[in-house]
Amino acid sequence: MKKTVLALALALTACSSTPDPRPLSIPEAERLALVRFSNYTSGIRAFTASVPSPGGKLVLDGRVDFVNHVGYAGMRTDGRNDQFSQGLVQWNPGRMAFAMNPSTKPVDPVPVVDWQVRNLQERGSELDGALRLLVNLGADRPENSQLLLQSSARWLRSDKIGDTAVDVFEGPKQKDAAEARLRYWIDADGKLRKLEAKLGNSEELAVFDFTTSKEQPVQVIPPLRS
């Protein structure tokens, strides 16, 4: 019975020019299962991010250490250039630190300034959700591809990032959720090139672009150590 339905779906999609989203194949599930492990293996990657927030779109440019789960970025508010709208941010899965600074990129060595430190909120803040998501994108082992196969995760379409061919996947829905919150752009080696996330209650998506590996380590500021 199940086979008939699947065959029908295939026959239908074959007629249209752009294929519809479909369940994962086994190699696709294996590739999606590797995303966080591949980040872990890379160690540190540079990223840029655009995160919607009630005060305006936040733009981040920095790097994440997926092994030590710590990030460091310059942050500014799109369309503003006053001193309160930009600064440096460092964070780990539990806490973030902010210091006003005119740079839009991380400053190294990390300046000795007065960092404001606070706990990341569990919900409600798009920025906090984005920061937590970033440092949790690394794991020392792959996900279970067989569980992914059985989840709602889907292949959405083919795409290109620069000259690199990628596939766009929708991640699995969280339990009882109406829709999936994450979309992954993944190259042939299972490396994450871009991520879109629905954070908090925002209708607008946060967008993360990942570029180079082999970035210099993040010098963690004292309040975030331990």
Added chain:
Amino acid sequence: MLLVAGCSSAATPKLGPEITVPAQLSTIQAAVDAAREGATIVVAPGVYKESVQVRTKGLTIRGTQRGSVIIDGEVKRANGIVVTAPDVSIQNLTVRNHTLNGVLVTGLNENGGMGRGSTGYTKLDPDKFPPLQGFRISYVTASNNALYGIYAFDAQHGVIEQSYASGSADSGFYVGQCKPCDIVVRGNVAERNAVGYEGTNASGQMYVLGNRFSGNRVGVTSNSDYQEAFVPQEDATLVGNLVSDNDEALSPAQADGAFGLGIGIAGGTRNVVSRNLVTGNPGTGVALGSSEDLPPLDNRFEGNVISHNGQDVRYVASKRAPGRNNCFDGDRCYDGAGDPMPKPAAPRGIPFNQVAAPPAQPEMPNGPLPDKAPNVEKYGVPAEDLFGDRAAVRS
């Protein structure tokens, strides 16, 4: 056209009794698909970059050289060999670098079998997928696999023997979800894994005999898990094993952060733990506790040598599920609740694919394999160097 092709392929005579790879057919999977029931597939040295699905009863896949007949997942493919047919034997070869398991044996034949745990887990329905009947894994080396080295669940009447597992981010050997199991795990070596051997909801005629579980983060666990079928775990027999020095830093991290533990039993009933040598585990030699609302009941520990561990025995049953009648050598018994298990300091792990390659392992001898019977009585307390010649981590 398609119809014709379908008919003619069905009519093709199957090959056997012996098929050679790559001489006759270039891949192991091609040989498996062409083989008739009961055939033997003899595989010559080479690195085989394929995932092998065995769906034909009674096949034997045998490598001609254990260390150089290699099924390599290249840290891309999920499983090395998946067996979903009865009475299959896997012998004398290496499975490495898989993102799930080296060898998986299961009656769950949908989607090529399923791993356990994590969010989204659908509980096995044993009525829909009855247990696979009969398997034998002999002289297999399983290294650097991300979940389990050698894994059997929803399967009965099997043997896992003379095999070696290292670099598993979960356990080297895993038997789960069988009742009664009628499974013997004997003469194996597990080192540099998060856990050496794990038996979850593996109950009845479940024998773990004369193995070396040394140099992992945790040596052995036997537990009950509500995420899986056949709760609670009961009636396993652990005899004559060496469980030592399970404090290996150069291994993948254990998911719960455990480290330095020899034998852990959680929510188990009527297990028999005898004549094991449990030593040099810096946290706890033997820990006996509850699992959710399942208490440890009527477990027997007899004639073991448990010494030179951080703490030799720790009774950690919870107030929610206090235990009863857990006795060491018939006189020292534990009932009720114990103290909570302390959380050990654990060194950061290394990724499974960076764990050192296994040392040379013995070839499967010519001639018939020994009888499947467990013969529990022939296992005494092992020497401290049991299978030292097959292990890289020294005591």
